[in-house]
Every structure is written in C-alpha cells, then in structure tokens.
Amino acid sequence: MEILPDTSAVVDGRVSERDDVTHVYVPNAVVAELESQANQGRDSGWAGLEELQRLAEAADAGELSVEYVGRRPTHDETEGAGEGDIDALIRELAADHDATLLTSDRVQAEVGEAMSLTVEYVEPKVETTDDGDTGLDIERYFDEQTMSVHLKTGVAPMAKRGEIGDIGYGPIREEPLSEAETLALANDVESTARASSRGFVELEEPGMAIIQYADYRIAVARPPFADGIEITAVRPIASPTLDEYDLPGGLRDRFTEQQRGVLLSGSPGAGKSTFAQAVAEFLADSEFAVKTMEKPRDLQVDDHITQYTELRGSMERTADSLLMVRPDYTIYDEVRKTSDFNTFADMRLAGVGMIGV
Numbered sequence: 001m002e003i004l005p006d007t008s009a010v011v012d013g014r015v016s017e018r019d020d021v022t023h024v025y026v027p028n029a030v031v032a033e034l035e036s037q038a039n040q041g042r043d044s045g046w047a048g049l050e051e052l053q054r055l056a057e058a059a060d061a062g063e064l065s066v067e068y069v070g071r072r073p074t075h076d077e078t079e080g081a082g083e084g085d086i087d088a089l090i091r092e093l094a095a096d097h098d099a100t101l102l103t104s105d106r107v108q109a110e111v112g113e114a115m116s117l118t119v120e121y122v123e124p125k126v127e128t129t130d131d132g133d134t135g136l137d138i139e140r141y142f143d144e145q146t147m148s149v150h151l152k153t154g155v156a157p158m159a160k161r162g163e164i165g166d167i168g169y170g171p172i173r174e175e176p177l178s179e180a181e182t183l184a185l186a187n188d189v190e191s192t193a194r195a196s197s198r199g200f201v202e203l204e205e206p207g208m209a210i211i212q213y214a215d216y217r218i219a220v221a222r223p224p225f226a227d228g229i230e231i232t233a234v235r236p237i238a239s240p241t242l243d244e245y246d247l248p249g250g251l252r253d254r255f256t257e258q259q260r261g262v263l264l265s266g267s268p269g270a271g272k273s274t275f276a277q278a279v280a281e282f283l284a285d286s287e288f289a290v291k292t293m294e295k296p297r298d299l300q301v302d303d304h305i306t307q308y309t310e311l312r313g314s315m316e317r318t319a320d321s322l323l324m325v326r327p328d329y330t331i332y333d334e335v336r337k338t339s340d341f342n343t344f345a346d347m348r349l350a351g352v353g354m355i356g357v
Contacts, residue, residue, distance in 0.1 A: 141233075153182040155177065189211055216233050319346060
C-alpha cells in the first residue's frame with residue numbers, strides 16, 4: 001500500500017504503527033510545517049520529526065521505502081496554513097502520485113473525498129481524563145470563583161478571582177513558573193484544542209494563538225511576538241439573564257418594538273460581553289432571529305444562536321453573508337477598528353438590528 005500522510009497523521013505517529021505500508025510519500029510541505037512548529041517549541045513539531053525518524057529507521061531496515069516529494073511552501077502559503085493552503089498542496093501531491101491520503105484531520109478527509117481522492121481517516125489521538133472527558137492541564141488553576149488565569153515564564157501564576165463586582169487580582173502560588181512548565185501548558189492547550197471536538201484554534205499567527213476550548217478562551221503568546229511564553233485563560237463565572245440587571249424602564253421595549261442600533265462601551269472586564277449575551281438570549285426568547293459576529297467566538301449563548309467569525313479574514317465578508325441569512329438582530333463583539341464601525345453601520349443601514357460591543 002502506498003500512502004501520503006498529512007501533518008496531522010505524522011504528528012500522531014499514524015504511519016509507523018502500520019504494517020500494511022510498502023511506500024510512503026512524505027510531502028516537503030509537511031516537513032516545513034513540522035520544522036516551523038518545532039522552532040516555536042511546540043510538542044507537535046517534535047512529535048512529527050520523531051515520526052519521520054522512525055520512518056527513516058524502518059526504511060533502513062528494509063521494511064518500507066520513503067520518498068520526499070513536492071516543494072516547500074512559500075511564505076504566503078505558510079501564513080495561510082490555517083486557511084488550508086498547505087492542505088491543498090498535500091492533496092495535490094496525493095493525486096499526482098495516486099497514493100492514499102492518510103489524515104487525522106476531518107476537514108482534510110472530507111475535502112479529499114470530495115475531490116475523488118482515496119482517503120483513509122484515522123481518529124486523532126487525544127489525552128483524556130479518568131472519566132473519559134478531554135481536559136486541559138491549565139484547568140487545575142481554576143476554581144469556581146476564578147474568572148481568568150495569567151501564566152508567564154519566570155513569574156508566579158496570577159489569577160482574577162471573586163464574585164461579580166468584587167474581583168481581585170493576585171498570585172495563586174509563590175514559586176514562579178519555569179520555562180518547561182509554561183511550554184508544557186501551552187503545548188497542551190494547543191494540541192488538545194486541535195484534537196478535541198470541544199475546542200478549536202480561532203486564530204493562529206507566528207507567535208500568537210487564540211484557542212476556544214469549552215467555556216475557556218485562551219491566548220498563547222510566544223517569542224519573538226512576546227518576550228516570553230505567556231498564557232491567558234478566561235472563563236465566564238456568571239451568565240445572568242436580562243431580568244437580573246437593574247435596567248431603566250422601557251429599555252426592553254426599545255429592543256423589541258423595532259430593530260435598533262446599540263453600542264455597549266466600558267473598561268476591560270466591566271461585563272460588556274456578559275450583558276450582550278443576556279441581550280442576545282432575551283431577543284431570541286422574544287422570537288427574533290439572532291446571530292453573532294465575533295473574533296474570537298467566545299460569547300456564551302444557546303445553540304439556537306449561530307456564532308459567526310471572520311470570513312477569509314474579513315468581517316465585511318461575514319456581514320455580506322449574514323445579510324443573505326436575514327437575522328433580525330446581530331450581536332457584534334469587539335467593535336474597535338474603523339472597519340468594524342463601518343461594517344456595523346452597513347448592517348444597520350441594511351435594516352438589521354445591531355448590538356455592538
């Protein structure tokens with residue numbers, strides 16, 4: 001059997017564990033991606049390089065043959081890896097060599113089958129807790145009153161804890177984090193989010209990744225973007241309904257009597273997004289079609305409210321798509337840049353009720 005693995009299959013060690021493979025085509029695009037990950041200190045890169053070494057040993061022993069194929073991706077293709085540029089190169093090579101595409105990436109498998117490639121999908125390897133549920137190592141720093149945890153190499157772990165209106169910021173242990181500890185936590189966050197159905201990588205740039213995992217929004221910064229590895233994990237500690245707010249009389253009627261444009265402003269941590277969530281639920285319960293526009297997607301809303309993010313790097317494109325969906329109201333989180341205000345105004349002028357945060 002001749003196979004061509006993508007990065008996910010190599011990282012998971014899915015090639016060397018097989019005994020039915022006679023020839024392995026290794027895309028140079030995969031090697032480039034693994035090198036990049038290893039240079040950033042990510043476990044996935046080192047795991048993939050170790051798998052390539054195992055394949056080389058198997059080839060030396062005459063168990064199979066290995067051939068490196070294709071070109072290395074350009075800088076632009078590497079930058080667009082999250083949008084599928086490298087995956088497209090890998091699929092082209094599988095077609096050119098008439099090889100079975102081996103992948104642990106569900107999207108890659110679906111696209112490959114749509115292109116009439118021979119695809120073998122294997123479930124990604126996931127670390128699980130004793131009860132079978134996927135977990136993050138960073139969760140040990142949280143208790144029921146922890147809103148956010150702030151971890152950085154060489155600094156004692158810090159957290160914001162308390163009740164709404166009485167949140168304090170301080171250390172949660174005396175000893176500073178070592179580089180090995182912070183690196184292990186960062187790698188665990190990223191690898192678990194990629195492998196689990198409960199998580200996904202919302203944004204990935206050199207030196208910065210934004211991950212959404214269950215109720216956690218996690219930012220992982222690495223050198224050279226930051227001066228050290230830093231992890232910021234945020235989790236909502238309350239999801240109040242609109243009835244729990246002390247609101248001026250008639251405000252609910254202003255939302256429901258006709259679609260309006262409303263901007264919510266305040267300092268970081270003041271509860272703007274939490275209030276927006278309550279408004280979204282109130283509008284949905286009032287029989288309005290409600291959507292959200294977010295990057296990252298971290299509003300905690302019911303499943304009947306669909307959450308949208310940037311489309312090909314542009315909220316303007318997202319807005320164009322939403323106009324075809326025809327929502328009554330859209331919650332636009334993180335309205336900060338001039339382009340965000342322009343998109344907000346365009347949606348409002350098109351007749352969509354808008355709540356901007």
